[in-house]
Amino acid sequence: xxxxxxxxxxxxxxxxxxxxxxxxxxxxxxxxxxxxxxxxxxxxxxxxxxxxxxxxxxxxxxxxxxxxxxxxxxxxxxxxxxxxxxxxxxxxxxxxxxxxxxxxxxxxxxxxxxxxxxxxxxxxxxxxxxxxxxxxxxxxxxxxxxxxxxxxxxxxxxxxxxxxxxxxxxxxxxxxxxxxxxxxxxxxxxxxxxxxxxxxxxxxxxxxxxxxxxxxxxxxxxxxxxxxxxxxxxxxxxxxxxxxxxxxxxxxxxxxxxxxxxxxxxxxxxxxxxxxxxxxxxxxxxxxxxxxxxxxxxxxxxxxxxxxxxxxxxxxxxxxxxxxxxxxxxxxxxxxxxxxxxxxxxxxxxxxxxxxxxxxxxxxxxxxxxxxxx
Amino acid sequence: xxxxxxxxxxxxxxxxxxxxxxxxxxxxxxxxxxxxxxxxxxxxxxxxxxxxxxxxxxxxxxxxxxxxxxxxxxxxxxxxxxxxxxxxxxxxxxxxxxxxxxxxxxxxxxxxxxxxxxxxxxxxxxxxxxxxxxxxxxxxxxxxxxxxxxxxxxxxxxxxxxxxxxxxxxxxxxxxxxxxxxxxxxxxxxxxxxxxxxxxxxxxxxxxxxxxxxxxxxxxxxxxxxxxxxxxxxxxxxxxxxxxxxxxxxxxxxxxxxxxxxxxxxxxxxxxxxxxxxxxxxxxxxxxxxxxxxxxxxxxxxxxxxxxxxxxxxxxxxxxxxxxxxxxxxxxxxxxxxxxxxxxxxxxxxxxxxxxxxxxxxxxxxxxxxxxxxxxxxxxxxxxxxxxxxxxxxxxxxxxxxxxxxxxxxxxxxxxxxxxxxxxxxxxxxxxxxxxxxxxxxxxxxxxxxxxxxxxxxxxxxxxxx
Numbered sequence: 001x002x003x004x005x006x007x008x009x010x011x012x013x014x015x016x017x018x019x020x021x022x023x024x025x026x027x028x029x030x031x032x033x034x035x036x037x038x039x040x041x042x043x044x045x046x047x048x049x050x051x052x053x054x055x056x057x058x059x060x061x062x063x064x065x066x067x068x069x070x071x072x073x074x075x076x077x078x079x080x081x082x083x084x085x086x087x088x089x090x091x092x093x094x095x096x097x098x099x100x101x102x103x104x105x106x107x108x109x110x111x112x113x114x115x116x117x118x119x120x121x122x123x124x125x126x127x128x129x130x131x132x133x134x135x136x137x138x139x140x141x142x143x144x145x146x147x148x149x150x151x152x153x154x155x156x157x158x159x160x161x162x163x164x165x166x167x168x169x170x171x172x173x174x175x176x177x178x179x180x181x182x183x184x185x186x187x188x189x190x191x192x193x194x195x196x197x198x199x200x201x202x203x204x205x206x207x208x209x210x211x212x213x214x215x216x217x218x219x220x221x222x223x224x225x226x227x228x229x230x231x232x233x234x235x236x237x238x239x240x241x242x243x244x245x246x247x248x249x250x251x252x253x254x255x256x257x258x259x260x261x262x263x264x265x266x267x268x269x270x271x272x273x274x275x276x277x278x279x280x281x282x283x284x285x286x287x288x289x290x291x292x293x294x295x296x297x298x299x300x301x302x303x304x305x306x307x308x309x310x311x312x313x314x315x316x317x318x319x320x321x322x323x324x325x326x327x328x329x330x331x332x333x334x335x336x337x338x339x340x341x342x343x344x345x346x347x348x349x350x351x352x353x354x355x356x357x358x359x360x361x362x363x364x365x366x367x368x369x370x371x372x373x374x
Numbered sequence: 375x376x377x378x379x380x381x382x383x384x385x386x387x388x389x390x391x392x393x394x395x396x397x398x399x400x401x402x403x404x405x406x407x408x409x410x411x412x413x414x415x416x417x418x419x420x421x422x423x424x425x426x427x428x429x430x431x432x433x434x435x436x437x438x439x440x441x442x443x444x445x446x447x448x449x450x451x452x453x454x455x456x457x458x459x460x461x462x463x464x465x466x467x468x469x470x471x472x473x474x475x476x477x478x479x480x481x482x483x484x485x486x487x488x489x490x491x492x493x494x495x496x497x498x499x500x501x502x503x504x505x506x507x508x509x510x511x512x513x514x515x516x517x518x519x520x521x522x523x524x525x526x527x528x529x530x531x532x533x534x535x536x537x538x539x540x541x542x543x544x545x546x547x548x549x550x551x552x553x554x555x556x557x558x559x560x561x562x563x564x565x566x567x568x569x570x571x572x573x574x575x576x577x578x579x580x581x582x583x584x585x586x587x588x589x590x591x592x593x594x595x596x597x598x599x600x601x602x603x604x605x606x607x608x609x610x611x612x613x614x615x616x617x618x619x620x621x622x623x624x625x626x627x628x629x630x631x632x633x634x635x636x637x638x639x640x641x642x643x644x645x646x647x648x649x650x651x652x653x654x655x656x657x658x659x660x661x662x663x664x665x666x667x668x669x670x671x672x673x674x675x676x677x678x679x680x681x682x683x684x685x686x687x688x689x690x691x692x693x694x695x696x697x698x699x700x701x702x703x704x705x706x707x708x709x710x711x712x713x714x715x716x717x718x719x720x721x722x723x724x725x726x727x728x729x730x731x732x733x734x735x736x737x738x739x740x741x742x743x744x745x746x747x748x749x750x751x752x753x754x755x756x757x758x759x760x761x762x763x764x765x766x767x768x769x770x771x772x773x774x775x776x777x778x779x780x781x782x783x784x785x786x787x788x789x790x791x792x793x794x795x796x797x798x799x800x801x802x803x804x805x806x807x808x809x810x811x812x813x814x815x816x817x818x819x820x821x822x823x824x825x826x827x828x829x830x831x832x833x834x835x836x837x838x839x840x
Contacts, residue, residue, distance in 0.1 A: 003556075004556070006812060007556050007560075011555055014566075017817065018383070019388060053420070075828045078828055081828040085826050088822050093578070093779055096775035161767065
């Protein structure tokens, strides 16, 4: 190829790429939801005199600033380009992580580093507040368990930055002298978590549930039926990693007791009847939300088959959604409180702690970002 | 608007190309001007009006100087009036709050800061306008066509981050220029190499620098990683932008002068500044240093002239003391070299490079600091001040994660790649393969750069603030 032909090839090929992508930017139908990133894209900004006259990039709400975001979100083949970037970062630049996401031992995970002691301190103070405000003098059956995130199993071994888990446990457990600590670290391994998601797999944590129930003196032997969801599960890290990965499969456990439980959700501020497993959400944007319907400030599970009138209150995060059904058998009522979505000062209006068992069950990921507690 | 954005590449640029090549030559400057104003107004409509004012000042006083050329006193007055007017609004928008801040510190008063936003690229277009007026005063014919002059001052390829293009260098091309496949291809190559330098190298190193700044526990090695990454980041950011500007100019028939010539292979600070931001260096030489008398004065006056130039060089980069110190740091180094060490440095083969690189790294740590306190703290950290550990797991992690980018950046900062490519293309056997691979490589760099833009967020250029 001589120089002249080479120059023609450069001009023609670049013109084709540039104008094709421009045409697609202009005319290709826009997504109303970015599945891989689980968010809505920036919409086309209002073209008003006021918005245009604002200083371009200086103001986040100017027409120009919003258009920049819109143009990126609406770019054709966005996911494919993100995958190209991830492949380049991983395999050409040999970067250890891509946007803090890494894949090790077939598992996608997000770097959580360093240990934020102020966050852990904040979480401890919050737990103490809840104890002193609502539980002190009403119940002595208070328990605490910490769920290790995936990094605990794969980060350090694969050369990634990892939290100081010993220090985290020491801080949380040390300050919660009102609670009995239930150590579940040894019962878990990396395969107990979804490969593409942050959460643990319900079918893999029955032993964890058993240990917690035994510690609380409420264990009842239960035969669960394992059900497999006929819908691929692309977890939250799948979209963030943007690397080719096989989807996970969600399995969920059912029993006669769980089938007969009455579940009341307060997600919309008023009590609404729902079910332990929300099968609409199982085929929705985040299938993990099938477990008790996802994020919810307050959920009450009533067990009509209970052989006692014991009640359990769980202060929990999203990991609690999948394990809570496995704790129901030993109680007549289980109340799940998520203080990320409910003010701690309001908890007493909804929850009765009198003689109830109380379990603080949080993942290390949430404890290390505890400022989100209200 | 920045070149490394989806908005620029797939909306603005695509539309511009179609219109620019669709219209006859006599309308090309009008199209260039219209799109340049749009390009600039994207960052703030009202600041586009400010630029239009600068253009009118330059145009009007250029014509007045031309008209009264026989009368030296009047032309001198017009020249100074135009220069001072343009400098005045640059001083107002860029430096007012700096002066207020220092006045408050000196007097203990608390004058309120003004709510002023720095218009992007003000330092570049004002310097171009000033050079135009001075050049006309010195005898260059004034531009009578307002659109042509406005197209020169506002020309979007070099409007917001240089290089500082002199009017005399493009005057002929404003009137008549040729467009060809070969020039467009050359421009595309240069633009995409610049885009890759900015997005694939500079932005990654900037990301690392930000990560390090945010870390609570730092180590000696981490401070060095920071220093090296900042020095490389600033080079790739700025030279990448210059490459894009030069490439765009080439596509549209202009030949802008080079702005960088592998500064990190220099053997002295003196040589470094002959290779770094050459358009700014030559601007200060021609419009400040030489008018002050240059080196054809007493030794003391010569030293004074050098300090004035380096003070202004630093101050031009930003309204903060760390920029002034950065400029004066080079002023001192250049003086020491001029009077003492240059002859020894030029004889050495290794020490001169280590010395120059050290000087560059330390200077850019100051340059990139938010204030002098941070700058000195970081330099102290590089030499173990505060008894910090030498290394940590976190340091090694980031060193490992960015090792390939560092290696590519270091190689890319030398002429090795360019020289190898030239040698290979001249080879009879390999030349054909290189010719085939070159377009492929250009397309790959472009698509990967776009993929980083799509994955990431808006990434403004460092030199925007100057």
